[in-house]
Amino acid sequence: MNTEKEAVARLRKELKLSQITASLLCARGLSDTAAAYDFLNPGVSQLHDPFSFLDMRDAVSAIKHAIASKKRICVYGDYDADGISASAILYKTLVQMGGQVEVFLPNRMEHGYGLTMDNVKSLQGISLLITVDCGITSIDEIEQAKKMGMTTILTDHHECPPVLPQADYILNPHRPGETYPFDSLCGAGVAFKLAQALIGDAALEMIDLAALATIADIVPLLGENRSISALGLKRLNEEPNPGVAALVQKACTKRNAEIDAQTVSFVLAPRINAAGRISTAKTAFELLTENDEEKLNDLAEQLCALNADRQQRQEKVVSEAVRMYTESGDPSASIIILYQKDWDIGIVGLAASKIAEAYMRPTILLGETEPGLYTGSARSIPGINIYEAMRSQAKLYEKFGGHAGAAGLTVKEEYLPQIARRLDGYLKQAYKEDVFRPLKTYDFEIVPAEINNALISELERLRPFGFKNEQVELLVRGARLENIRSIGEDRHAKFKISKQGREINAVVFGTSASELPKQADIVGTVSVNTYDMKPQMVVSVLSYEDTLLQRLQKAKKYLERMTAPAVSDRQIYFVPRSLLLEIYAVLKGAAERKITFSDEADVAAFIQKYAPVTEPERIVFALTVFREIGLLEMKKNDRIHIVIYTGKRELSNSRLYKMFTSGEM
Ligand SMILES: [Mn+2]
Numbered sequence: 001m002n003t004e005k006e007a008v009a010r011l012r013k014e015l016k017l018s019q020i021t022a023s024l025l026c027a028r029g030l031s032d033t034a035a036a037y038d039f040l041n042p043g044v045s046q047l048h049d050p051f052s053f054l055d056m057r058d059a060v061s062a063i064k065h066a067i068a069s070k071k072r073i074c075v076y077g078d079y080d081a082d083g084i085s086a087s088a089i090l091y092k093t094l095v096q097m098g099g100q101v102e103v104f105l106p107n108r109m110e111h112g113y114g115l116t117m118d119n120v121k122s123l124q125g126i127s128l129l130i131t132v133d134c135g136i137t138s139i140d141e142i143e144q145a146k147k148m149g150m151t152t153i154l155t156d157h158h159e160c161p162p163v164l165p166q167a168d169y170i171l172n173p174h175r176p177g178e179t180y181p182f183d184s185l186c187g188a189g190v191a192f193k194l195a196q197a198l199i200g201d202a203a204l205e206m207i208d209l210a211a212l213a214t215i216a217d218i219v220p221l222l223g224e225n226r227s228i229s230a231l232g233l234k235r236l237n238e239e240p241n242p243g244v245a246a247l248v249q250k251a252c253t254k255r256n257a258e259i260d261a262q263t264v265s266f267v268l269a270p271r272i273n274a275a276g277r278i279s280t281a282k283t284a285f286e287l288l289t290e291n292d293e294e295k296l297n298d299l300a301e302q303l304c305a306l307n308a309d310r311q312q313r314q315e316k317v318v319s320e321a322v323r324m325y326t327e328s329g330d331p332s333a334s335i336i337i338l339y340q341k342d343w344d345i346g347i348v349g350l351a352a353s354k355i356a357e358a359y360m361r362p363t364i365l366l367g368e369t370e371p372g373l374y375t376g377s378a379r380s381i382p383g384i385n386i387y388e389a390m391r392s393q394a395k396l397y398e399k400f401g402g403h404a405g406a407a408g409l410t411v412k413e414e415y416l417p418q419i420a421r422r423l424d425g426y427l428k429q430a431y432k433e434d435v436f437r438p439l440k441t442y443d444f445e446i447v448p449a450e451i452n453n454a455l456i457s458e459l460e461r462l463r464p465f466g467f468k469n470e471q472v473e474l475l476v477r478g479a480r481l482e483n484i485r486s487i488g489e490d491r492h493a494k495f496k497i498s499k500q501g502r503e504i505n506a507v508v509f510g511t512s513a514s515e516l517p518k519q520a521d522i523v524g525t526v527s528v529n530t531y532d533m534k535p536q537m538v539v540s541v542l543s544y545e546d547t548l549l550q551r552l553q554k555a556k557k558y559l560e561r562m563t564a565p566a567v568s569d570r571q572i573y574f575v576p577r578s579l580l581l582e583i584y585a586v587l588k589g590a591a592e593r594k595i596t597f598s599d600e601a602d603v604a605a606f607i608q609k610y611a612p613v614t615e616p617e618r619i620v621f622a623l624t625v626f627r628e629i630g631l632l633e634m635k636k637n638d639r640i641h642i643v644i645y646t647g648k649r650e651l652s653n654s655r656l657y658k659m660f661t662s663g664e665m
Helices: 004-015 019-027 033-040 056-068 081-096 117-121 139-147 187-216 223-238 242-251 261-278 282-289 293-328 348-359 386-391 413-430 453-460 548-561 569-573 577-592 600-610 616-628 655-661
Strands: 072-076 100-104 128-131 151-155 169-171 336-340 363-370 373-379 397-402 406-412 474-487 492-499 502-508 519-528 535-543 632-636 640-644
Touching (some): 019 033, 019 453, 056 151, 072 081, 081 100, 081 187, 081 282, 139 151, 151 187, 169 187, 242 261, 242 293, 293 348, 336 348, 336 413, 348 363, 348 373, 363 406, 373 397, 386 397, 386 406, 386 413, 406 413, 474 502, 548 616, 569 616, 569 655, 577 600, 577 616, 577 640, 600 616, 616 632
Parallel strands (some): 072 100, 128 151, 151 169, 502 535
Antiparallel strands (some): 363 373, 397 406, 474 492, 492 502
C-alpha cells in the first residue's frame, strides 16, 4: 500500500504539480495518477459512449422510426431548470432530425410534478412519448400511455422504485442492472446522452444547456458531470445558447465577467426556475429554444421579473417558518417539519433549504393543495440521505420521490405529526449527533508566503467548483490583520494578512472593519484580484477566540439591541424554562453561601461549572431574563454580590424571553 505521502510525491512528479495541489487532489480521493490527470483535464474524451445505456440502441431506433414515419412525438419534461433544459435539448435534437415534436411541461400549480394521469390522457394522437427528468415512478401513467397506443421511452435520473413502469425503453443510470458507467447524470445529462446517440457530435452544441442543468440540479460535479459542466461553461462563455446569452445580458450586472458555476447557481438557474415555480415553465423553455433576439430579450426580462417575485414569496415562507420554529419547534428534534395551508408549493423547497442551512436540520415544508392534502419539499444537510430516511415511512405518503439531498412528497395532513416523530426517530438512530453541527472546514493550511499567482492558477484547474467538488478553502492560522480599512459603506472590510514577515491582501464581506480582531485563524479562497493582478484572499471564516468577558459583553450588547430574534439566534442564545430553573438554582446557591465574584466572567465561569450550560451567550440570556423579571441583581462594589429576590415571578414578564417564545404564551 502506498502511503498518502508517496501518492502526493508521485502526483507532484508525474503531473508536475505543487505540493499543495497534489495534496488537495489526494485529499479529494484522486491519488491515482490517471484519475488526477482526467480530473485536471476534463474534456470530450471523457464523455462516455451513450450506447453503453442498456436500452439506448432500441430507443434510438424507435425514435428514428417515429421520425421516418412522420409520427407525432411528445417530449414530456418538468418545470425546473433540469427538466426544462432536458426538454430543450431533446426538442432541438428531434427538430434537427426532422421530427414532428411537441413538448409538454407540467404546470406546478395545476398538475404537480412529473407524469400525471390527466396529462397523459390529454396526449391524444401522440405515437411516441419520451419523458425527460421524470417518469421513473409513474407506473399507472405509463400503462395508460401504452393503452392509448403510445410507444414509451422513459428517460430519468431519479432513484428507482422497487417496481419500474412497463415503459418500452428506460434510460436511467440508477436502473438496476444498468450498464452505463456513470450514475450521477442529471435529467438533462441523460437527455444529452440520448441526443449524442441520435446526432453524434452535433449534440455538443447543446452541452451548455446540459451544463446549466447539471449545476442547477446539484448533482456531483465529478466524473462525466465534471466534463459536461467544464465543456458547457466554456461554451456558455464563447458561443452560448442565444436565450442564455440574453438572460446573462439582463441579469448580470458585471459586463463581460466570466460565467462560472457560481453565476449559473446564483444568477441563471434561479431565473430559469422562477418560471416554473410561480408561473409557467414555458417561458423558460422558449428562452432556451427561440432564436429571435427581440423575443429573447422580452423573455429574459420576464424571467428576471418572475425571479424578483419569487424572492419576495420565498422571504414570506422563510420568515413564517422561522417564527413557527422558534415559537414552538423542538430544538432537540433532528428534523424540522412545518406546514401552512397557504404556503406556495412552488417555493417551499427553496425556503426549506434556507431553514435546513440555518438550523442544521433536514427540513420539510409543505403547503396545502387540496383540503387535507399537503405537498412539499424536503431538503437535507450534508451527510444525511433524506431520500433513504423518508423512504422508511413510504407507506404514509400519497406520492414521494427524490434524491439523497432533496425529495418531494404529497401527504394527508393527519399523517404529518406521525411522520415527524418517526423521521426524528429514524434519523436519531441512523446518524451521529455531530452531523447536526455546522462544519468549519478547510482543505489545506498555508502561510502567506506560499500564496502566489502560480498556485492560484494551478488551483483554478480544479474548477468548476460546486457540489462534491467544493471551492478550495485555505487556512492561515494565527494571522495578523493589518491595514484594516472599511469598504462598501462599512459593510465589508479590506486588510492585509501577515504572518512570518510576509503578507497578502484580503477582503471580507459582511463584516465591518470595526468588528475585526487583530489576530485570527482565517479560512478563505484565493484568487487574483483583477484590478492589480495581485493574489488576494476572500475570507469565508474568521475565527478567533474572544475572552469569556468579550463574549459576554458582545452577547449583552446584541441582546439589548435585538428587536426580533434572527434565524440562528434561537440556537445561540435561547435557554428553555427547565434550564433557566437549573441556572437559577446555581445562582441561588451562590447567594446563600455569600460567594462573591471578581467580574461578570467570573460569574459566568461559576455557572458553567455548576449548571449544564457552557455557552456564554446562553448565560447572558439567562441572567438578562432573571434581571428583567426582578429575580436577580448583581451588586457591584469591589466585587460582585448576587442578590436573589423571592416571590412568584412570571417568565412572560421578561421582554427577552417573550421575544423568543411569543407563540407559546
Ligand atoms: Mn432533475
